[in-house]
Amino acid sequence: MTTTPALPTAGARRSRLPAFFVHLLRLLASLALTFLGLTVVTFCIGRVIPIDPVLAVVGDRALPDVYERVRMELGLDLPLYQQYWNYLVKLLHGDLGTAVLTARPVLEDLMRVFPATLELATVAIVIGVVFGVPMGVVAATSQGRWPDHLIRLTGLVGYSMPVFWLGLVGLLVFYNALDWVGGPGRLDVYYEDIVAPVTGMLLIDSLLSGDTDVFWNAVSHIILPAGILGYLSLAYIARMTRSFMLGQLHQEYILTAQIKGLSRTRVVWRHALVNILVPLITVIALSYGYLLEGAVLTETVFAWPGLGRYITFALFNADMNAVLGGTLVVGIVFIGLNLLSDIAYYLVDPRAR
């Protein structure tokens, strides 16, 4: 927010800042509520599992009094609301419990695996935006003609694709048959552990240490899973861009601009596109969230050591702390993305104020 004191509208401008904070506070309150709801759900899931957490600690041959004591130590004899409160307090202190598999705090595990997922989803969203937005614009400007139908069909195919299957076929074709890309995993075995982890994202870390061999190897490994995820998000981004653009292209300022003699290209890309940026930000933020989800299945197929693989692996070993911790993290990222897109909406679009 820049303030221009000399103008007569200065008063109106100054009052905008508190309004923004009020808006932000309301937003934060609703997000806090969503977060609470999320914790209630994970708490409930943790409670309805058929696995007895006491048995997991003491084993099934423990004496009854040992069993009782451990039950009390775990706080399982308390009323439910008190158990929930304890759970919430622990969560807010960053304590997600200990993962059975790794014997480390879940939070530590999650921080270790999250960068891999973030890297994958980020490369994917870049692919989705770079191809999806222009496709949507082209579809809108050629509404009802063949480019429009082609792009629509491409999108529908993307919507209908089982991502795990596409991953397998991709590996079969591009890795096994053509050998264009790297196989499963983030690096070839002989490149592993060369680069010291700084951000945890290999593309960045390898560039930081100046190791271009590792960088290109990482690129060859990430391109297929990221391309597949990017295609799925492209479908959504292109469709939404198309419909936003159609909304703009039928408005009178477009006609005015054309009558003034501006070229069609300029009107479309410089006038109409700028006006759809705001809703587009929301769409991109949303699809970024969906990508984190799509990553769960993709990571399983590509042996990608990220959040999704961590969650599924924990699932099969009945490691509920790890599963619920992972679910919470994905949920919190979702909530955070919603917040960011709301703020962006508010800042960019004067009509939202």
Add this chain to the structure above:
Amino acid sequence: MSVETSPKPVTWHDWLLAEAPQSRSQARLTRWYANWLALKRNPLAVSGVIIILALILMAVFASWIAGQSPYAQLLTARLEPPSMEHWFGTDELGRDIFARIIYGSRITLLIIFLVSIVVLPVGILIGTLAGYFGGVFDMFLMRITDIFLAFPRLVMALAFAAALGPGIENAVLAISITAWPPYARLARAETMTIRRSDFILATRMQGASALRIIWSHIVPLCLPSVIVRLTLDMAGIILIAAGLGFLGLGAQPPAPEWGLMVSSGRSYLLDQWWVATIPGIAIFVVSFGFNLLGDGLRDVFDPKGL
């Protein structure tokens, strides 16, 4: 074909396009027919309808089409490539993949059916109640809806499926828990637009109870848009169900569920590609069919098109 009671012979087409319908059922059919005509103009939507009809026929006549049991093992004929005898080849236990795909359509339809009968009533109930009564009640219900709406769907379904234990019923429950909020939203929005109409007021003055008004006057008006939305979501539901199956959290072996079949064929991917790829194509085709139909329906019901 003619209707005897009319003075002049009238074709079904004319009867269905009548400007002034004579009866309630004719009015209803007229509307359906007009929508069908609009849908029929869209070749993509028609192909969607054909795919879905084919799926239903496959499920109904599975035992005739498949020709053999989807469970019959023949260990001497493991992992055989597609041939005249086994159109889609055989899997790691020598079971005919074609027969398993055909029977798998029953599981897919079952999941679709079960999710629909859980999600529609829950969504419509919460939405209409919130929309009709408004106020604090509305705020409370909509907050809950928002909370569920903000959840990542697949991960949530995963966590639920993990907690409830693997199996089709639990997968359906897990999907439903994460799928109802948009319907509640939609039903609420529809209810808000009609609850102030004169005909609702008239019904209320005749002494109809709130529940009666909701059930017999509001719900029928919410249904069309909710069903269109369900068709659009169906592809996503199929994909999540297949994903859960792929991860081993949905249908359990030896059920011929397509996602599960992809997963079990994974180990043979490099040498026996057909075991994993063919069930995946089946998943894609069915979810594509629902997307095509849903896309067409959206054009008919909401021409602005989002």
